[in-house]
Amino acid sequence: xxxxxxxxxxxxxDHMNFKLQAENIKEVSGIIGDMVKEINWSDxxxxxxxxxxxxxxxxxxxxxxxxxxxxxxxxxxxxxGEKQLGKLYQSGKxxxxxxxxxxxxxxxxxxxxxxxxxxxxxxxFSKDLVPSLNGALxxxxxxxxxxxxxxxxxxxxxxxxxxxxxxxxxxFAIFRYVAENLVLLMKSDEKGGNxxxxxxxIVLLDEMTMAQIMAGFPDLVGIPYQLMPVFLLSEIDQLAxxxxxxxxxxxxxxxxxxxxxxxxxxxxxxxALPHMxxxxxxxxxxxxxxxxxxxxxxxxxxxxxTYHLTFPVRYEDESIMNAAVKDIKGCIKFIEEQTGxxxxxxAYFSAMKRFNKETQYELQKWEVNxxxxxxxxxxxxxxxxxxxxxxxxxxxxxxVETFEKVDKLMMEAYENREExxxxxxxxxAIVWSVPAHYYANFSNWLANCWGINVLVEMESLNYTKPLExxxxxxxxxxxxRLYERMVMRRHTNGGYDHVLTELWRQVEIWKPDIVxxxxxxxxxxxxxxxxLFEDQAREHGVRLIWIEHDLMDPRTVxxxxxxxxxxxxxxxxxxxxPVDPSLVDFEDDASW
Amino acid sequence: xxxxxxxxxxxxxxxxxxxDLVKQAQKDGQKAIGYTxxxxxxxxxxxxxxxxxxxxxPRSTSIDISTYYMSNYTCEFARSLLERGIEGGYxxxxxxxxxxxxxxxxxxxxxxxxxxxxxxxxxxxxHCDIPYKIEDYTVEAMTTQMRxxxxxxxxxxxxxxxxDESLLKAVEExxxxxxxxxxxxNYRKEENPPITGYExxxxxxxxxxxxxxxxxxxxxxxxxxxKNRKPDPKPWYRTRxxxxxxxxxxxxLTKLIEEAGAFVVADRYCYGSKPGREEIVIDKDKDILTQxxxxxxxxxxxARYMSEExxxxxxxxxxxxxxxxxxxxxxxxxxxxxxxWAFERPLASHILQEEYDWPVLSIDRPYNVRSSGQxxxxxxxxxxxxxxxxIRSGKGGNA
Numbered sequence: 001x002x003x004x005x006x007x008x009x010x011x012x013x014d015h016m017n018f019k020l021q022a023e024n025i026k027e028v029s030g031i032i033g034d035m036v037k038e039i040n041w042s043d044x045x046x047x048x049x050x051x052x053x054x055x056x057x058x059x060x061x062x063x064x065x066x067x068x069x070x071x072x073x074x075x076x077x078x079x080x081g082e083k084q085l086g087k088l089y090q091s092g093k094x095x096x097x098x099x100x101x102x103x104x105x106x107x108x109x110x111x112x113x114x115x116x117x118x119x120x121x122x123x124x125f126s127k128d129l130v131p132s133l134n135g136a137l138x139x140x141x142x143x144x145x146x147x148x149x150x151x152x153x154x155x156x157x158x159x160x161x162x163x164x165x166x167x168x169x170x171x172f173a174i175f176r177y178v179a180e181n182l183v184l185l186m187k188s189d190e191k192g193g194n195x196x197x198x199x200x201x202i203v204l205l206d207e208m209t210m211a212q213i214m215a216g217f218p219d220l221v222g223i224p225y226q227l228m229p230v231f232l233l234s235e236i237d238q239l240a241x242x243x244x245x246x247x248x249x250x251x252x253x254x255x256x257x258x259x260x261x262x263x264x265x266x267x268x269x270x271x272a273l274p275h276m277x278x279x280x281x282x283x284x285x286x287x288x289x290x291x292x293x294x295x296x297x298x299x300x301x302x303x304x305x306t307y308h309l310t311f312p313v314r315y316e317d318e319s320i321m322n323a324a325v326k327d328i329k330g331c332i333k334f335i336e337e338q339t340g341x342x343x344x345x346x347a348y349f350s351a352m353k354r355f356n357k358e359t360q361y362e363l364q365k366w367e368v369n370x371x372x373x374x375x376x377x378x379x380x381x382x383x384x385x386x387x388x389x390x391x392x393x394x395x396x397x398x399x400v401e402t403f404e405k406v407d408k409l410m411m412e413a414y415e416n417r418e419e420x421x422x423x424x425x426x427x428x429a430i431v432w433s434v435p436a437h438y439y440a441n442f443s444n445w446l447a448n449c450w451g452i453n454v455l456v457e458m459e460s461l462n463y464t465k466p467l468e469x470x471x472x473x474x475x476x477x478x479x480x481r482l483y484e485r486m487v488m489r490r491h492t493n494g495g496y497d498h499v500l501t502e503l504w505r506q507v508e509i510w511k512p513d514i515v516x517x518x519x520x521x522x523x524x525x526x527x528x529x530x531x532l533f534e535d536q537a538r539e540h541g542v543r544l545i546w547i548e549h550d551l552m553d554p555r556t557v558x559x560x561x562x563x564x565x566x567x568x569x570x571x572x573x574x575x576x577x578p579v580d581p582s583l584v585d586f587e588d589d590a591s592w
Numbered sequence: 593x594x595x596x597x598x599x600x601x602x603x604x605x606x607x608x609x610x611x612d613l614v615k616q617a618q619k620d621g622q623k624a625i626g627y628t629x630x631x632x633x634x635x636x637x638x639x640x641x642x643x644x645x646x647x648x649x650p651r652s653t654s655i656d657i658s659t660y661y662m663s664n665y666t667c668e669f670a671r672s673l674l675e676r677g678i679e680g681g682y683x684x685x686x687x688x689x690x691x692x693x694x695x696x697x698x699x700x701x702x703x704x705x706x707x708x709x710x711x712x713x714x715x716x717x718x719h720c721d722i723p724y725k726i727e728d729y730t731v732e733a734m735t736t737q738m739r740x741x742x743x744x745x746x747x748x749x750x751x752x753x754x755x756d757e758s759l760l761k762a763v764e765e766x767x768x769x770x771x772x773x774x775x776x777x778n779y780r781k782e783e784n785p786p787i788t789g790y791e792x793x794x795x796x797x798x799x800x801x802x803x804x805x806x807x808x809x810x811x812x813x814x815x816x817x818x819k820n821r822k823p824d825p826k827p828w829y830r831t832r833x834x835x836x837x838x839x840x841x842x843x844x845l846t847k848l849i850e851e852a853g854a855f856v857v858a859d860r861y862c863y864g865s866k867p868g869r870e871e872i873v874i875d876k877d878k879d880i881l882t883q884x885x886x887x888x889x890x891x892x893x894x895a896r897y898m899s900e901e902x903x904x905x906x907x908x909x910x911x912x913x914x915x916x917x918x919x920x921x922x923x924x925x926x927x928x929x930x931x932x933w934a935f936e937r938p939l940a941s942h943i944l945q946e947e948y949d950w951p952v953l954s955i956d957r958p959y960n961v962r963s964s965g966q967x968x969x970x971x972x973x974x975x976x977x978x979x980x981x982x983i984r985s986g987k988g989g990n991a
Contacts, residue, residue, distance in 0.1 A: 252938030254956055256665050256929050265935065284724045284898060288694055291724065291898050292935030298900065299939065308899050310724035312733070313692045319740055320721050323733035330727070494692070495719065496702045524666050524931060528699035531661030532706060 004396050005180055009201065009221060010127040014193035021134055024191075028137050054090055058097065061087065079103045080422055085158060085448055086582025094591050095150050106160050113168040117152060117175060124179040128186075131193030135186035139272055141229045144237040145182065147592045148175055151236045154441045154592070155379040158448040162413040163420030166406045167380035173402045174387050178232065181223055189274035203335055204277040206297075207231065207264065207290055209309065210486050212393040212479060213281075213328065215351035216343040217335060224391055225280065225297070226264045229272050234263065234552040235383070237592045238439035238559075241552040244270060248296075258522040259552035261293035268300040277304060279338040281331060284310040286489035287525055307334040315484035315494045324480035325473075349469040355394025356466045361403040362388075363464055368414050369455045370510055374428075375413045376406065377420055377455055379437035379444055385460045386487050424579045426451030428512040432458045432503055434488070434520035436549045440559045446516070449563075449583035450570050455510050458499075462490045492525035500529055504540050517544040520551055545569045559588055593823055596791060598810050602798045606843070607650055609676070609801070610684035617643055617803040623686035623750045628673070628839075630862055631691040631722045631896075633888045635766045635872065636738060636881075638804055640753040642746055645685070646800035646863065648841045649676040652960055661703055667696035667929045668959035669839055674700045677709035685710055687749065688717045689742055693896055694932060714749045718742060725899035726889050735885045743881075756880045763872050763884065765804050772811050773799060773869040776818055780857045781917050786821040788828075789835075789856025793846040796865050829855035831978040833953075834914045836860040837925040838895075838933035845961045849923065852971035854978075857917035860893060860910055861925070867891040895936035907940060911948045920978045921951035923971075928956050951978055 065084070069077065081102035088096040101107055125132050136142040152175070156167045187193035188202055203214060204225040214222030224231075234241045241259065244266025249255055251269055253262060267273050280301070282294035298306050309331050312320040332343050362385065365376050392399050419425050429452045436442045437457070446452040463485040468474040484494075491499040507515065515537070519527065537544045547565045550556035567584055570576050578584050605611040614624055625637040626647045637644035649672035658674035676682065682704070690701035698719065704710070705717045720737040723730035746752035777792060779785045795814065798807055830853035835846070839862040846856050860866045872887045874880060893906050914922055924941045926933035934956070941954035953974040961967055 248938075252941065252954055254926075254928070254934045257931055257934050261935070282898070288896075288931040289935065291896060292932055294898055295903055295935065295939060298903075299943075306900065308725055310730075310898070312721045314719060314721040317721060317737075319736050320733045323723070323729045326727070326729040492695070496699070496706070521665065524929070525695045525699075527663035528661075528666050528670075528696055530663045532703070 004398060005184075005221060006219070009184060009198055010187070012187070012195045012198040012201075014128070014131060014187060014195045016131065016134070016192070016194055017190075020191065021137075024134070024137055055097070058087060058090075077101075077103070079105075080160060081106060083580060084582040085580055086584070086586045089586040089588055089591070091587035092590050095147070096153065096591075099153065100157060102160055102164065106164055109164055109168070110156070113172070114149065114152075116168075117149060117172060120172065120176055121148070121179050124176065124183060128183055128193060131186040131189070131195075132183055135182075135189065135192045135274075138189075138191045139229065139274070140243075141233050141240055141272060142182070142186075144233055144240045144592075145178070145228075147237060148178070150592050151438075155383070155438065155444060157441065157444045158421050158424070159378065160420070160422045161418050162409045163375065163378070163418070166376055166409050166413075167378060169402055169406050169409075170380045170384035173399060174384060176398075177387070177392065177396070178228065182228055184221060185223065185228060185274050185276070188276040190276060191274070199276045200278050200339065202277045203339065204280045204304070206281055206283040206294060206309075207260070208286060208390055208487055209281060209283040210389075210393055210483055211391050211395060212352070212355070212482065213331060213335075215393060215395050216332065216345065216348035217339070217341050218344060218347040219341055220335070220339055222395075223277070225273065225277070226267065227391070229274070230263045230267050231260065234259075235438035238552065238554050239590075239592075241266075242555070244272065245553055256522060258287065258289040258520075258524075259550060261289035262522075263552050264293045265296040268296045271300075273297075273300070275301060279305040279307065279335065281335075282306050282308045284308065285483070285486055287492060287523075305334075305338050307331050309483075311480060311484045313493050315481070321477055321480060324484065325476045328476050328479055328483075345472060345475075348475070351394040352467045352469050352475070353394075354397065354400050356469070357400060358388060358394060358403050359464050359466065361407050364407060365410065366456065368410060371414075373414055373417050374453060374455050375410045375418065375420065377443075377453055378447070379441070382435065382437050382443070382454075382457055382460060389462055390487050421447045421451075421453065424448065424451045425453050426576075426579065427453065427514050428510070429454050429514040429516050430456050430458075430506060430510050430512045431516045431518065432499075433518040433526045434523050434549075434551065435459060436518055436520075436547070436551070436562065439551070440549065440562055442547075442559075442562065443516075445563060445583060446566065449578050449580050450566060450576070451579040452514060452516070452566075454516065455512060456506075458491055458503075458506075459487045461502075461506065462487060492523075496529060496532070499526070500532055500536065503533070504536065504542070507540065507542055513543065515542055515544050517546045519546055519548045521548055521556055522550065543573075554589065560585075593786065593821060596814055596817055596821075598814055599791070599794070601810075602794050603843075605798050605802060606648070606794070609645065609648060609650070609681055611802060613802040613806040614645055614684065617806060618684065618686075622803065623746075623752075624684060625687045625689050625746070626682060626685045627689045628697060629691045629693050629722075630867060630888065630892055630894060631693050632689050632720065632742075633738065633884055634800070634868070635762050635884060636742055636759070637689055637746075638762045638766065639743070639746065639758045641750060642686075642752050643803040643805070644689075644800075645802075646841075647673055647682070647688075648797075648801060649673050649681070649959075652676065658703075661707075662696070662699060665929055666699075667694070667927055669927055669930075670696035670700040672959050674703050677704045678707060680709070683710055683712075685715065686712060687715060687745070689720070690717055691720045691722045693722050693894070694930070696930070716745055716749055718745050722896070723889070724897060725902065726886075726897075731882060731886050731889060734889065735879075735882045738881060738885055759880045759884065760874065760876075763874055763880075765808070767871040769799055769804055769808055769811070770869045770871045772808070772815050773865055774871075776811075776815050777858075777865055777869070779818060780855075783918075784823045784827045785855075786818050786823045788850060789859070790843065790846045790850055793840075793843055793856070793859060793864075796859065796869070797841060797843070797863065799869070800863060827855075829853060831855070831920045831975050831982070832857045832918060833974075833978075834858040834860060834910060834917065834919045834922045835864075835925065836910045836913075836922055837937060838927045838930050839863055840925065842960055844963070845925075845957065848961055848964065848968055849971050852968060853975045854921075854923070854971060857919050858913040860913055862894070866909070866913065867893055895932040906936070907943055907948070910940070910944060911950070914950055919950075920982060921953065921974065923953045923955065923974070926956045928958055951981060
């Protein structure tokens with residue numbers, strides 16, 4: 001193998017159907033033509049005029065602020081950057097009006113990272129550019145990935161110093177994975193590059209099914225099938241999944257189901273999933289909705305051989321471990337039969353040694369964050385943790401380096417007692433239930449607006465026992481234990497103790513003064529415990545701030561409504577004033 | 593048609609979970625084990641000194657307290673059961689045999705434990721893990737679960753004999769019940785049947801909610817009565833439908849459908865007879881418990897089974913029932929907020945219509961339909977559509 005991912009995957013021959021591409025370009029041109037015809041140019045002119053006015057007003061306001069600043073303010077501004085972040089938002093705009101000024105040094109760091117991200121994206125897509133460009137014309141979700149820089153900016157908002165560097169390191173690793181997988185998806189897709197040879201090397205994994213099983217197949221690529229077209233898409237651009245939801249609800253699905261499997265089914269209905277891969281590993285995890293979504297996928301792609309990987313729900317019960325192990329063995333055999341590749345214990349153990357090392361680094365982060373001087377906190381870290389645990393799983397050797405770099409920065413920052421959000425840290429919080437860090441930029445907003453620092457979230461607190469790397473039977477048992485405790489499953493399955501009592505245990509460990517209690521309106525696993533959380537929080541003297549949200553459909557609960565819940569609580573219950581009043585009320589309904 | 597002798601008595605038995613027959617059995621020293629899901633083999637709770645009671649929450653009105661605990665967008669069935677439990681309606685139970693099949697029902701059982709809805713000394717709630725597909729190892733796992741989480745608990749708590757002989761005895765009695773119910777049910781195939789869908793639904797529910805040994809003689813007597821029952825000269829219904837989908841223990845639903853003119857000829861839903869009233873065939877040379885478990889796994893039509901052959905089985909079963917019972921159409925229903933059936937219903941309805949060529953009415957419904965005007969209108973419209981189709985095809989109508 002040369003490098004990771006193996007460069008031969010990118011060199012495999014494409015068999016692009018040029019007739020199909022021509023037809024698609026004609027269709028897309030027609031759509032664009034129709035859109036142009038429907039444009040009301042006087043509205044466009046009015047919008048430009050109002051944008052100009054808003055920009056003028058903003059510049060005037062910023063100038064006035066600058067005039068009022070004394071020498072100390074200027075010094076602080078040059079070192080620590082701007083403090084009123086609400087002015088970066090403008091009603092009706094998809095992106096912020098400009099980039100954040102973080103102080104001279106940190107702005108330079110930020111700009112370097114911005115360039116580095118562009119460099120990585122261009123070099124990755126240039127490995128096979130044409131299928132990716134075609135993909136952007138076939139799949140509208142591809143367009144949302146053009147705003148990945150905005151996602152990066154959003155998730156680092158307000159960060160300074162080493163925290164900024166750490167977050168950039170983490171998000172870079174994630175986007176490198178995303179870019180590489182997008183190229184592979186488009187290259188092998190029948191509508192895109194149609195590389196049959198590459199397609200045979202790809203094993204598609206259901207939703208958030210963990211990737212570790214693919215570590216034993218170093219000559220294959222495991223791609224989470226719906227991650228790019230649906231799940232990550234919604235985190236980058238919350239508005240992008242609404243057409244999926246509408247499509248499948250028109251088909252007859254009730255509107256009370258979780259938007260994650262709902263969107264996956266909708267993606268099948270509107271034909272938004274690439275058609276490729278040697279086989280599909282469907283899964284019963286993490287919840288009831290996910291179980292059912294696989295029937296829509298198998299209906300859409302009848303030619304895609306499917307294996308249903310199903311693990312016991314009562315996962316603490318070791319008497320059913322045998323079934324879990326046999327299911328993994330069955331899955332390995334299935335992949336071997338479908339791809340002709342052989343499972344390699346050496347490759348698996350080697351990757352799991354890396355994964356164990358990464359887990360040790362993770363535990364060190366927890367240890368630091370449990371102190372009065374937490375360092376690596378915020379959305380990029382949370383996203384990285386989940387991605388590393390679920391989708392990377394020790395397979396990519398480059399990620400250990402990321403861990404090492406970040407760990408060094410974190411320990412330096414800890415020694416210096418730095419604050420990730422400089423001068424803004426008032427409260428310690430942990431997040432419970434389905435989180436809204438990313439699309440709503442919520443934990444960043446909590447820190448920047450109210451000084452509420454999210455130390456850790458429920459979905460990060462997963463399996464940390466080192467995985468067996470010598471005994472084969474024990475290794476399979478450990479893999480089963482790991483899979484059974486995947487993100488969104490570890491807490492919500494197998495009994496209330498894992499999520500309800502577990503919260504009070506974690507409160508003891510992390511010592512937060514606030515628990516951000518998300519209520520993802522369609523998550524039935526969590527909502528079926530609402531009352532007990534309330535009852536027991538009172539008994540334990542824990543402050544819960546309940547925040548309703550809908551992961552993929554802001555029409556149900558808008559981001560502004562989510563923020564208002566905190567605003568009300570902080571003002572009426574905590575009797576506090578915000579750290580940054582400009583962030584209390586702003587419009588971002590249309591933004592990424 | 594003349595009313596059946598036990599109709600009123602049976603209706604009264606369904607007014608409360610702890611009905612007269614349950615009380616009588618408990619008075620005789622037997623232990624009542626509550627359950628809901630088909631995944632939990634009914635026959636295993638009918639061993640020795642124990643008997644099964646399939647839980648319902650009849651006459652539910654307000655479910656405010658359980659809504660506080662479980663939120664307002666979770667399964668109404670689970671919430672109604674919890675509400676009834678909090679009200680003290682399951683104080684009579686000696687145990688609950690739960691399965692971790694769906695999150696709503698699992699949480700319902702868990703609340704019953706945490707909120708201590710029953711203060712009997714030996715009361716227990718057990719949670720069994722249930723597979724998503726049928727393989728040798730999943731049958732083995734479920735057999736282990738049933739032994740450890742149910743049978744051993746019955747022995748430990750109530751000294752129940754769960755030997756093979758005891759299991760066989762329970763199977764024999766169960767099969768006797770199944771034969772009676774199947775024979776009665778088969779009358780629904782007739783053009784002018786001596787039984788209505790509502791009556792059959794009633795018989796089926798009492799067979800689940802009462803101790804088998806006490807209800808069986810009454811069902812046998814009812815069978816004899818039906819054999820000699822003289823139907824009206826002309827069929828009462830306008831069209832024939834199969835009712836398929838998620839849990840239905842609400843007699844009013846069948847009543848509402850039949851009032852609209854559709855005879856419910858087959859009941860392919862949880863708490864119905866398909867599955868539930870098929871005989872368990874036992875080979876005495878093989879492990880008895882494994883065979884019982886496998887019977888329930890193979891006959892289950894629960895949407896939770898996600899493997900391809902089970903998905904196909906569910907569609908084939910509905911199609912076969914519709915053909916065997918000479919149905920004109922299918923009503924595919926789903927309990928509101930049930931995730932499994934929420935996804936299954938639209939897809940299955942679509943496929944049964946497009947590929948199996950059945951007219952399908954696809955609905956979601958509350959736990960208790962009462963006299964829902966909205967549903968009544970939809971049933972009436974469906975009946976008319978089926979009649980028009982029948983007239984156009986030259987077969988005429990019953991009206």
